[in-house]
Amino acid sequence: xxxxxTLMIENMGESTVxxxxxxxQGNVLAVTASHWLIASRTGIIAGLVAAAVxxxxxxxxxxxxxxxxxxxxxxxxxxxxxxxxxxxxxxxxVTGLAAGALSLLVAKLSSGWRARxxxxxxxxxxx
Numbered sequence: 001x002x003x004x005x006t007l008m009i010e011n012m013g014e015s016t017v018x019x020x021x022x023x024x025q026g027n028v029l030a031v032t033a034s035h036w037l038i039a040s041r042t043g044i045i046a047g048l049v050a051a052a053v054x055x056x057x058x059x060x061x062x063x064x065x066x067x068x069x070x071x072x073x074x075x076x077x078x079x080x081x082x083x084x085x086x087x088x089x090x091x092x093x094v095t096g097l098a099a100g101a102l103s104l105l106v107a108k109l110s111s112g113w114r115a116r117x118x119x120x121x122x123x124x125x126x127x
Contacts, residue, residue: 007065008051010106015050015073016043018098022077022091023084038081046076046099062107070100 020039024030050072054060057068074089074096083091 004051004055007054007060008047011050011065011069011103012043012047014043014069014102014106015046015076015095015099016040018073018095018102019043019077019080022095022098023081025085042073042077042080042095045080046073049076062104065107066100066103069103070096072096073099 016039019042020031020035021028023035023039046069050065050069053068053072054065057064074092077095078089078092083089085091086094
């Protein structure tokens with residue numbers, strides 16, 4: 001249960017950051033409160049929907065999680081607000097891909113952190 005809650009919160013954060021960065025096209029100096037509100041709404045909805053889908057799937061690995069989050073974020077972003085750049089769904093696709101990439105990055109960083117932590121604990125208990 002704790003793992004699923006953590007995954008949902010991570011998904012919300014990854015979708016929010018991806019949406020925020022896509023809206024301002026990477027220019028963090030252009031971020032406004034309005035951007036934060038739109039990105040937060042997109043991230044919360046996408047995180048909740050992705051968590052529900054992942055709960056139904058039951059077989060989780062970093063690729064399934066990232067792919068699901070990418071698709072859900074793109075769909076939610078498309079319906080959440082008008083595109084800030086590109087034709088039709090360009091921004092939504094970019095946002096989804098960014099959310100998926102962030103998910104993979106977080107998975108990689110957290111697995112490395114867990115491995116180092118496990119090694120430190122083993123060294124501490126052996127010595």
